Amino acid sequence: MIKLSSVTCKEMPIIGLGTFKLRGRDLVFQTLEAALAAGYRSIDTAAVYRNEGDIGESLKVLLPKFSLQREDLFITSKLGPKDQGAGKCRQACLKSLENMQTDYFDLYLIHWPGTQGKKPEDQSNIQHRQESWKDLEDLQKEGKLRAIGISNYEQRHLEELLSYSSIPPAVLQIEHHPHLVQTSLVSYCKQHNIHFQAYSSLGTTSDDNKLLKDPTVVTIAESYKRTPAQILLRWAVQQDIGVIPKSTNPVHIKENIDIFSFSLSDSDMDKLSNLDSQHHYCWNPASVT
Numbered sequence: 264m265i266k267l268s269s270v271t272c273k274e275m276p277i278i279g280l281g282t283f284k285l286r287g288r289d290l291v292f293q294t295l296e297a298a299l300a301a302g303y304r305s306i307d308t309a310a311v312y313r314n315e316g317d318i319g320e321s322l323k324v325l326l327p328k329f330s331l332q333r334e335d336l337f338i339t340s341k342l343g344p345k346d347q348g349a350g351k352c353r354q355a356c357l358k359s360l361e362n363m364q365t366d367y368f369d370l371y372l373i374h375w376p377g378t379q380g381k382k383p384e385d386q387s388n389i390q391h392r393q394e395s396w397k398d399l400e401d402l403q404k405e406g407k408l409r410a411i412g413i414s415n416y417e418q419r420h421l422e423e424l425l426s427y428s429s430i431p432p433a434v435l436q437i438e439h440h441p442h443l444v445q446t447s448l449v450s451y452c453k454q455h456n457i458h459f460q461a462y463s464s465l466g467t468t469s470d471d472n473k474l475l476k477d478p479t480v481v482t483i484a485e486s487y488k489r490t491p492a493q494i495l496l497r498w499a500v501q502q503d504i505g506v507i508p509k510s511t512n513p514v515h516i517k518e519n520i521d522i523f524s525f526s527l528s529d530s531d532m533d534k535l536s537n538l539d540s541q542h543h544y545c546w547n548p549a550s551v552t
């Protein structure tokens with residue numbers, strides 16, 4: 264569990280279920296059912312995933328089934344880039360809460376430093392994300408958000424945010440895995456008490472997953488009698504980095520959370536970190552002003 268800097272937030276599980284590209288009422292239900300059965304208590308979604316409604320509906324049935332209360336879960340959602348800016352951010356967040364049929368989010372993130380429809384270099388991106396942050400601070404003070412943070416922010420975006428925020432961000436969620444090691448960003452976040460949470464830890468959804476097939480990852484997995492996915496997730500959590508692997512396969516869902524009963528040696532941790540090629544499998548925010 265991770266203690267976040269926010270005073271109103273309970274601890275955040277270091278592992279949660281990712282839900283990017285998880286669509287369709289039945290699949291959402293089956294996936295969440297498998298995840299809750301396997302012990303996941305944290306769910307990561309976003310307005311742009313367009314599954315908040317199905318997640319909310321599924322939880323209405325699944326929480327009683329597993330004898331759980333809303334408070335037993337840690338739910339994260341995110342502000343869509345089209346809704347950046349004063350007032351729009353507030354409305355979008357309230358809409359997401361309504362879609363999810365919940366009174367509060369444990370964590371809410373600005374999904375992207377830019378605004379949809381604006382060029383990455385457009386200076387209005389800066390003003391919009393500042394206005395969004397102010398809306399989030401107000402929503403946190405009102406108790407609708409227990410913790411607030413950002414996603415896909417690079418260090419310069421974080422420096423800017425810290426210069427005006429009255430509530431500092433509790434979490435940065437960004438792509439991170441052995442092919443994209445974010446050493447300086449991780450250490451900047453540590454220094455500023457911002458929890459670093461990785462996304463696409465398994466190389467995201469693709470037909471030809473180069474990360475899970477990386478020969479070094481596969482060899483290390485064989486030596487621990489674990490799977491490549493477990494090695495990649497363990498590598499992150501062993502550095503206190505949060506993970507939110509996404510799977511719709513019940514076997515994978517179970518396997519991905521079974522990473523707390525073994526540890527990687529220092530030399531295997533180093534071998535994995537040395538695979539860094541600064542390769543993004545998902546988004547790259549470098550061009551956003």
Ligand SMILES: NC(=O)c1ccc[n+]([C@@H]2O[C@H](COP(=O)([O-])OP(=O)(O)OC[C@H]3O[C@@H](n4cnc5c(N)ncnc54)[C@H](OP(=O)(O)O)[C@@H]3O)[C@@H](O)[C@H]2O)c1
Pocket residue numbers: 280281282283284307308374414415436437461462463464465466467468469475490492493507508509510511512514515516518519545546
């Ligand atoms: N903030 C952002 O901008 C952002 C961007 C991307 C992602 N995210 C969040 O991070 C989450 C995770 O990232 P992601 O969805 O990009 O992908 P990911 O978790 O890196 O990878 C998902 C892929 O890995 C496969 N997989 C999962 N467990 C496996 C296992 N044990 N063995 C083999 N294959 C396995 C899945 O297929 P199966 O279904 O067949 O298991 C799926 O194809 C997202 O779902 C989302 O919640 C956030």
